[in-house]
């Protein structure tokens with residue numbers, strides 16, 4: 001299987017053998033003087049061997065390793081990476097290869113795009129979530145405290161190389177979590193994908209190639225139309241106003257930490273409820289999708305005393321333009337509506353509904 005998705009600024013190669021990456025680097029030998037591979041502790045052990053055995057030019061690359069986990073997507077870790085690059089005299093001919101999930105591509109893209117005002121990087125996503133979503137679309141970011149993605153850049157990678165094979169070593173919970181974002185794509189843009197999802201148990205799904213290609217196409221199509229998120233790109237944030245608030249809230253050491261895709265799936269329960277109230281999203285369809293989410297993602301329990309902190313996280317969401325909290329809502333599958341400012345009263349009602357499930 002081979003597929004190349006075009007984007008005006010970079011190409012996305014889907015190819016199990018990493019052959020495209022090898023060819024790309026061979027063809028650009030004169031462009032780059034040195035290669036760095038950014039990994040986390042897990043992709044260091046599980047993904048480096050495959051990369052090095054397929055891409056001969058990377059045999060002598062320097063490896064930069066960070067600890068795994070969302071709590072490491074921060075400015076302190078970024079600072080350590082900038083210092084390592086400086087000590088090694090990295091320059092604008094240095095290429096950084098981000099080999100990992102969304103943590104590595106968000107952080108590595110951020111570090112590369114800010115070091116010396118920008119050095120080149122490529123993404124080699126190794127999680128289902130990064131292959132379908134995080135590595136595509138040129139958003140880089142780190143968190144600020146527990147607030148998600150507050151510091152970041154829009155920066156294009158030189159290219160993205162997706163190898164489905166990497167998914168085979170992914171822990172089940174990480175694989176499942178990606179279905180939060182995959183379900184989001186179905187609900188905002190692809191009714192056929194919803195039909196496929198609802199008719200299978202998550203652990204029965206094996207055709208990752210089809211799912212990754214479908215989702216990568218949807219994301220690439222949307223971000224190509226609106227690279228800086230002025231309009232249509234915002235639809236990709238369905239589930240994220242509440243999802244990011246849940247994710248941030250869960251970073252408190254007293255809570256069970258949610259994975260990103262899990263938070264988005266649960267966030268969509270709340271945002272579908274608001275969609276039904278504001279845009280008449282069909283209630284029986286909403287309940288069917290809600291049941292699908294409850295069957296596949298463990299509920300994250302919240303109580304009324306938690307609502308103020310959740311609302312506070314929602315107020316920090318980047319989509320807000322004034323004191324209102326802005327949502328993406330759906331009126332039907334495939335019809336998303338951006339810039340929906342919702343009264344706090346209705347948000348609280350929706351959180352209460354969720355807390356009683």
Ligand SMILES: NC(=O)c1ccc[n+]([C@@H]2O[C@H](COP(=O)([O-])OP(=O)(O)OC[C@H]3O[C@@H](n4cnc5c(N)ncnc54)[C@H](O)[C@@H]3O)[C@@H](O)[C@H]2O)c1
Pocket residue numbers: 040041042043046047068069070073100101102103104106126127128129130133134135136137139140141148149166167168169170171174177260261
């Ligand atoms: N920039 C964007 O557009 C965008 C979009 C969606 C999500 N994100 C971000 O992506 C992050 C979540 O990404 P994620 O779910 O990939 O998390 P992650 O990068 O933390 O990876 C999840 C876990 O899987 C491990 N891992 C990665 N690849 C592996 C492999 N092939 N085999 C075994 N283990 C492997 C990692 O070490 C980690 O423990 C969040 O920070 C989120 O905010 C960014």
